[in-house]
Amino acid sequence: MTSSNNQSCVKITAFMQWPYMAVRGTADNLKVEGSIVEIHKIIFDKLGYCFSYVYLDYFRCPLAALLSGNADMSGVPVAITDEVTKGKMEHSVYVYADELSAMYRRPVLEADISGLFNTYTAYVWWLIIAASLGMLFCVWVMRLPRNALFKKYRGEAGRTDPDNGALSKTFCSTSNFFSTLAVMLAQSIPNEPRRAPARIAFAFWLLVTFVLASVYRSNVKAMLILPKVDLPFNDAEELADTGLPLKMTFRSLLHRSLLKAPPGSTLSRLLPRNDSIYFDMNFSTAFKEMRKGAPVIAASRTVIRNVMHDSFSKTGKCLAYVMTDNLIGMNYYSFVFPKGSPLKAQVDPLIVKLQQSGIMDYVVRKATANATECLKPPQSQYQHELRPLKLRDFYGVFLLHIGGIFVGLLAFLIELAWAKLVYPLMPQPNSRQT
Template sequence: MTNASSTPCLKLAIAPYMPYMYVDGPDDNPIVRGSQPAVLDIIFNHLGYCYEYVVVPSRSGGIRLPNGTWTGFMGMLLRKEVDMSGVPIAITIERNEDVAVTEFLYIDGWSAGFQRPVVQSDISGFVKPFSDYVWLLIAAAIVGVLATILFVYMSHEAIVGLSQHPKRGTSTFGASRASGDKWRKSTPDHAQESALWTIALFLAQSVTKLPRGNSVRVITGIWLLVSLILNTVYRSNLKAMLILPKVVLPFDNPEELAETGIATWIPGGSALHNAGLKSPPGSTLTRILQHSNSLNKATDVPWGIRGMVAGEHVMISPRRSLAAIMHETFSKTGQCFFYVMSEDILGMMQFSILLRKDSPFKAELDPVIRRLREFGILDYELRKQIFNATECQKPIGSQGARKLRPLDLGDFYGVFMLYAGGALMALVSFLMELLLFKFKDQMERNNDYLGYTVDSSVSNYKLQKLQGHSIHGLDG
């Protein structure tokens, strides 16, 4: 493409760099589109220059080789094959040392995109109406109420219990035992009643017994009100939490990406590639580069996009480039095929046009670029290329307004588990009641038999002694 003018045309090195520039067709007659062609038209029409595009064979920014030479954009610029780069390039220390840069056009950071995770059912939703901190407070409240009621009962028994206890030293063993049994039967099971009034009320279950004593009635009354409020809030949020979809991201920061060991697609000669080469061994960026499947190949953006959507590798690129891919796929299909992690692998970097150190164009380009940036024209042209990406940049579970997700069986697993747990607890309680009843009945039978044996022995002893006195009297 050329911009006709009587002055000699400038040669601009270009390569695909979404969303700034898309390059299709053969290298000798490329079809160029994106935000940067419109910006270049504004700049060079204002300055009065014509220009033509020169496609970089490697289609990369270029790296500095051990002998000091450069590949990609940088090599062509330093060999004077082109006058400047036609697309904004991320500025690194090495590039800034060897070439001149214009005023920055954009600021962007490098992140990673990967296949969009499938929305899953959350079977743990029945514990999510309250946060972990609230559940701990509820557990502490249950223990506190239980201990308080039990303490009041035990204190009351310690004060008035002696007056109800049979006096020691009664005339007969049988009478003492019978009185003791009567006292023991009239003494309540304080632990059982305390647990009943604490746990049963919290679970909104009916209680057949009434609390004894004003102190216990006040405590249970307050606990009844608190339990009502907690249960009302819990039930109101339970349904929403049970059917709320759960999204498990494979990674959401550079450290997690390095730990997964997933293959990564990284443009060769890019700013991130150069930063990775300078990173110390064992660093997060070094480990990410170790899994790259693209650095020893020619940059093939369509192949990188297909592999990312298919889940074959992670695509690492500037955020705006990933947003451009989202825009393209959503515009064509109406669907979002991948997500972008929330953190950056490489911090914010300036994107500028590259020039040679001795280039006279820097003084002309800088004022124009500064005014375009400050008036928002650069941002306007850029957003025209990625406006549909906003839909895919929303949280993954938030697209319900556009398309409702039908519920499946997994959405009700939490409900089934809740009901099954309640039924299991009821069954265990029933079996424990049966066992305790049989044990208690057996103990009472043994006690009755022991009492009957003792009473019979005493009666026989008295009868034998009485008979002995009678015989002695007759003999005398």
């Protein structure tokens, strides 16, 4: 510390770290601003000290001025590193805790083509198939005694029965199958049942299929109105699977964790795609590239909040998305002092009071207030947003329609081939003599 007008002055290192500290100008005309500057004013006004900032070349370690004796305290809280634990410096009580995460360009609304099948769960689809087979079995059981009776006393297989249909010979006869399927698709059935058991069974099946079809149509309509939002990744494992390049601060805590990660781990899988950058030099360029879908930017959540705050303040839109999980666990950041500095014992109690009163958290979050909207899940942000339907929204319906035409055409070709090739070879029944 130096003395000025009978007042002790503290020299603080000035280092670019959003949103805590932004440094502009030169060493002779230095302008420092940010949320941590307000904390400096509160602490040193309470201690009765003046303070000034020491210019630091951005490419140097922020602790270099402390090691050389040119500064009394680090301007921004830094993570506790090996230099501190080896006894070269001392750290204060932690100023704040933060997590390291990753952000990417914000996902947009997309058409839910799979809505034709996702209207029901797989379990419900299996129940529908089981119910269809059960109905088919029920019809077969009801017609089995009648078919046996006609074969015994009428003696002609293939003779029409009282229900105006051909006598069923197998479980999956054409009449049984198409009658069950036609009711499900709201089509006319080949033969109208006349006996009471068959009419009751088909009435029950008609009610079941009516409910299923009504719910299905409603769900398909809802999925067209509310399309899906696909998140690119939501944890480190998914990020590694995407193969996207990762950018971070050189020699940062995350960078060193990647280098030390054991082979085969999730972090080690991220390392080959790592393209380290200096945020204060290339961050704006990297952010523009990120919006185009090129890199993923890894940083602390506070830095990510500041990016979202800045973009929302300028454009009124949320341009970035942050994953829910963290790349590495919670990290604690503290002010750093030279070894044996008497300033540490004076600053620590004030930091604790600022934390307990909530002032520390309030000052930091006030600087990134506009990021609140962008930190919400993208699904909730688009919940009340209207958009016109695009051609892609109808791809699923078109595929279903084309599939139906293809099946119908295939059935026609099979019937045509059967009539031309197989039917003439079949023995024809003798016509009855009158």
